[in-house]
Amino acid sequence: MKSVTQLVLFLLLIMVIGFIVRKVNIDLKRPSVIIEEKPSTMHLSYRDNELALLTTLIFEGEIHFKNMRQLTFGGENAEAYFSADGSRLIFQAHEGEGECDQIYLLDIESGEIEMVSSGLGVTTCSFFQYPKDDAIIYASTHLGGEECPPKADSSLGYVWVLHPTYDIFKADPDGSNMIQLTDTYGYDAEATYAFDGSKIVYTSLVSGDLEIWTMNSDGSDKRQLTTHLGYDGGAFFSHNGQKIVWRAYYPETEHEKEQYINLIEKNAIQSMALQIWAMDADGFNKVQITNNNAVNFSPFFFPDDKRIIFSSNLENPKGHNFDLYAININGSNLEKITFYDGFDSFPMFSPDGDKLVFASNRNSKQPGETNIFICEWVD
Numbered sequence: 001m002k003s004v005t006q007l008v009l010f011l012l013l014i015m016v017i018g019f020i021v022r023k024v025n026i027d028l029k030r031p032s033v034i035i036e037e038k039p040s041t042m043h044l045s046y047r048d049n050e051l052a053l054l055t056t057l058i059f060e061g062e063i064h065f066k067n068m069r070q071l072t073f074g075g076e077n078a079e080a081y082f083s084a085d086g087s088r089l090i091f092q093a094h095e096g097e098g099e100c101d102q103i104y105l106l107d108i109e110s111g112e113i114e115m116v117s118s119g120l121g122v123t124t125c126s127f128f129q130y131p132k133d134d135a136i137i138y139a140s141t142h143l144g145g146e147e148c149p150p151k152a153d154s155s156l157g158y159v160w161v162l163h164p165t166y167d168i169f170k171a172d173p174d175g176s177n178m179i180q181l182t183d184t185y186g187y188d189a190e191a192t193y194a195f196d197g198s199k200i201v202y203t204s205l206v207s208g209d210l211e212i213w214t215m216n217s218d219g220s221d222k223r224q225l226t227t228h229l230g231y232d233g234g235a236f237f238s239h240n241g242q243k244i245v246w247r248a249y250y251p252e253t254e255h256e257k258e259q260y261i262n263l264i265e266k267n268a269i270q271s272m273a274l275q276i277w278a279m280d281a282d283g284f285n286k287v288q289i290t291n292n293n294a295v296n297f298s299p300f301f302f303p304d305d306k307r308i309i310f311s312s313n314l315e316n317p318k319g320h321n322f323d324l325y326a327i328n329i330n331g332s333n334l335e336k337i338t339f340y341d342g343f344d345s346f347p348m349f350s351p352d353g354d355k356l357v358f359a360s361n362r363n364s365k366q367p368g369e370t371n372i373f374i375c376e377w378v379d
């Protein structure tokens with residue numbers, strides 16, 4: 001009994017200290033404004049192999065989040081996507097600078113994590129094969145070399161490399177029996193499944209520009225859906241399979257076009273004002289959803305397919321504080337979802353629509369660490 005009382009007192013003390021620290025921070029940031037802040041919602045996050053960890057995972061204003069759990073604890077973890085049965089996530093992760101992302105499966109209930117990619121080259125953008133979870137897909141450079149390739153060509157300035165040896169592969173969920181789905185030189189990646197399993201949508205440079213393509217589950221019947229000069233990528237199907245949402249940057253001035261083409265020829269892109277677009281699953285009826293000067297990316301349909309959740313730095317387009325936003329498919333009713341002062345991105349609703357998974361810098365042990373979080377979604 002005594003130890004329980006001590007534990008309760010200890011937890012209360014931590015809560016009070018947490019509140020004071022937060023209050024001091026807020027006061028320091030806004031010295032000339034006096035604001036009555038309510039303490040942010042406190043949650044207990046428990047992990048079997050650690051002591052009960054008292055921490056603030058849900059921030060004030062995050063009214064759609066409930067019962068948040070942290071699923072990874074260190075390194076850079078991103079793009080976690082649900083299996084069709086909702087029990088697992090597939091994601092990419094690495095630890096430390098210069099390391100290359102590999103693909104991992106995570107059992108949501110137990111927290112167990114296993115690597116399923118070969119460990120060779122660099123990998124990205126994985127997804128389960130819907131609707132039966134009988135395979136996984138991801139992009140990998142391993143056929144172009146077993147080494148971890150360099151992340152950037154410093155002679156080109158601050159750019160991201162579109163490794164030309166990226167191809168999309170399918171494998172059994174344990175990583176065995178790998179099949180190659182694309183086989184042209186140049187970037188092929190960012191592949192996701194339609195929820196009925198009928199199509200894969202992905203990004204390819206095979207036409208000479210970054211475009212959205214679809215293909216069958218076996219790699220056949222490849223079709224180009226976008227044609228506009230500029231980056232088209234990061235596409236997801238709506239749950240009913242009728243729409244595709246994606247991110248795009250279309251250079252407008254001659255200088256912007258020249259700069260974009262110049263980098264694409266060197267298999268690179270730089271930071272750009274990506275906007276969210278949607279189209280029919282056959283590529284018709286393209287509509288622009290966001291229209292701002294910020295970076296908007298990682299869009300995903302709400303369970304009813306009427307709204308889209310995405311990540312944006314629209315409050316400070318030069319900054320690194322990305323937040324999740326929701327918006328109607330016609331571009332109306334923008335709503336801010338996350339209020340943590342750091343990176344929040346890669347949202348995906350669970351197939352039953354009850355949960356949201358996303359990647360965030362919140363509660364990191366080291367600066368810049370990105371972890372995977374899951375919570376119940378409150379409408």
Ligand SMILES: [Ca+2]
Pocket residue numbers: 164165166167168182183184185186187188
């Ligand atoms: Ca390729």
Ligand SMILES: [Ca+2]
Pocket residue numbers: 209210211226227228229230231232
């Ligand atoms: Ca394009």
Ligand SMILES: [Ca+2]
Pocket residue numbers: 321322323324338339340341342343344
């Ligand atoms: Ca944020």
